[in-house]
Amino acid sequence: MYAMAAAVDREAGRLTDLDSAIGDADHGSNLQRGFAAVSAVLEKETPDTPGGVLTLAGRQLISTVGGASGPLYGTLLRRTGKELGDAGAVSRQELASALGTGVGAVAQLGGAQAGDKTMLDALLPAVDALGSSFHAAREAAGAGALATVPLQARKGRASYLGERSIGHQDPGATSAALLIGALAEVAA
Incomplete structure (x- = not known):
């Protein structure tokens, strides 16, 4: 989550620029505020399992990020965390399966599918590629x-x-690629 917060800080202007072309020009600033809040809450309360971290981060995003990003990213993280459960360690395969569940929850919440020019256009191929490697997931x-262009x-x-x-490149798909990139960075 700290790596994602850093990635969003670096790319907030770009995300906002992408969103200004086809949205309401707040994607970068919303995510920046949300992941700063996630970092702050994790500094105070760090769950001892990967699932607990993701569930807490998801709740924080839902409560601090406006627009669609908060509920969508919050759902992604909460459902992934819930699927991971109380395991103290998680294999890449287990993470891929849990992330697939989280992505499915996002698809259901937003009523979207591949090709709709949404965050799913980055997340779905990433989940498929995660079975091979973190690098493959980042590339996908x-x-x-x-x-999405x-x-x-x-x-x-x-x-x-x-x-x-x-x-125009979809800002949600771009930020989803940042999330997967942060995951791959930390896993390396």
């Missing part, structure tokens, strides 16, 4: 985010733009 998430948004605020959303 990055490629998924880039692949030619898509027309079918969900979220960008969908209101119709064809005008084509040609």
